[in-house]
Amino acid sequence: MATVxxxxxxATIRTAxxxxxxxxxxxxxxxxxxxxxxxxxxxxxPDLIVLDLGLPDLDGTEMLRMLRAVSRVPVIxxxxxDGDAEMVRLLDAGADDYVVKPFSAxxxxxxxxxxxxxxxxxxxxxxxxxxxxxxxxxxxxxxLGGALLDLTPREFDLLHYLAARRGEVVTKRExxxxxxxxxxxxxxxxxxxxxxxxxxxxxxxxxEPRYLQTVRxxxxxxxxxx
Ligand code: CA
Numbered sequence: 087m088a089t090v091x092x093x094x095x096x097a098t099i100r101t102a103x104x105x106x107x108x109x110x111x112x113x114x115x116x117x118x119x120x121x122x123x124x125x126x127x128x129x130x131x132p133d134l135i136v137l138d139l140g141l142p143d144l145d146g147t148e149m150l151r152m153l154r155a156v157s158r159v160p161v162i163x164x165x166x167x168d169g170d171a172e173m174v175r176l177l178d179a180g181a182d183d184y185v186v187k188p189f190s191a192x193x194x195x196x197x198x199x200x201x202x203x204x205x206x207x208x209x210x211x212x213x214x215x216x217x218x219x220x221x222x223x224x225x226x227x228x229x230l231g232g233a234l235l236d237l238t239p240r241e242f243d244l245l246h247y248l249a250a251r252r253g254e255v256v257t258k259r260e261x262x263x264x265x266x267x268x269x270x271x272x273x274x275x276x277x278x279x280x281x282x283x284x285x286x287x288x289x290x291x292x293x294e295p296r297y298l299q300t301v302r303x304x305x306x307x308x309x310x311x312x
Contacts (some may be wrong), residue, residue: 087111088202092122093149095142096162106191108198111184112198120144127153134160134198137181141166147179154180156263160201164189190261214249217310219288220299221246229286240265241284248298248308257305 090112094100097118104114115130117123120141128137135153150161157205165172176184182201185194211221218231222293226242228235237245243265248256258277266276281298290296296311 087113088198089113089115089130089196091123091126091130091132092152093118093120093135093136093141093146094138095119095140096138096254099138100244103139103191103194107195107198110191112195120140120146120149123149124152127157127159132159134162134202136162136164136198138164139176140250147176150176150179152179156259158264160192161269162197162201214252216249216252216308217242217312219245219249219295221249235287237284237287241280241287242282245284245308248306255301255305255307260305 090107092103092107092114093101093116094116100116102120104116107114115126115132115224117126120143123135123137123141124247126132137146137150141149144152144283146163146165153159153161153238154212159194160182161180162227163176163184164187165176165184166187168186173184183197196279213220214222215221221227221242226239228242228245244261245266247261261277279301282292283297285291288297290298292300297308299307301307
């Protein structure tokens with residue numbers, strides 16, 4: 087069971103899908119416009135969003151881009167258009183999967199479960215190794231070259247978030263959203279301070295980084311230093 091936000095302007099489709107997903111055990115809320123969808127996505131922090139591309143106020147792809155600037159919540163896009171080019175465009179814009187209209191609630195439920203399973207495997211539950219660094223979210227243990235690191239819960243989450251995205255530049259904005267769960271505002275300084283504590287525990291400095299590489303003006307990335 088998951089909490090799902092359904093962004094769909096067609097009341098008939100919305101009602102049918104909400105009922106179908108609820109019957110399958112999900113907690114579903116809905117929004118009829120892109121702007122409502124964005125607001126609710128940030129306020130409710132659902133496990134997953136089902137996004138209709140044909141919305142009255144904003145193009146769904148546009149909403150997806152805006153959402154992706156502040157959140158990594160899995161998104162399944164509902165489109166009337168089929169084809170490889172369309173699929174590539176949507177995945178590039180940050181969709182995790184898509185369904186082509188018309189589709190049934192059963193079909194959507196199968197996609198919802200598949201996307202959440204994939205997310206859980208790749209992001210949360212699985213241990214991550216980068217170089218000599220090893221993080222196990224189940225035991226919440228972080229080791230560097232076999233030695234246990236003494237991390238606070240937040241430091242662990244931060245390090246795991248970056249390690250799960252090794253080589254990827256992650257913005258401070260995204261870290262505030264995903265690790266601190268602060269959708270708006272919040273100070274970049276918070277991230278900087280935690281990064282410097284993490285660096286110390288990893289035995290490195292901003293001047294001589296190993297795992298934690300700052301990308302000036304963009305964010306930070308975790309790399310294998312060897
Ligand atoms: Ca529509």
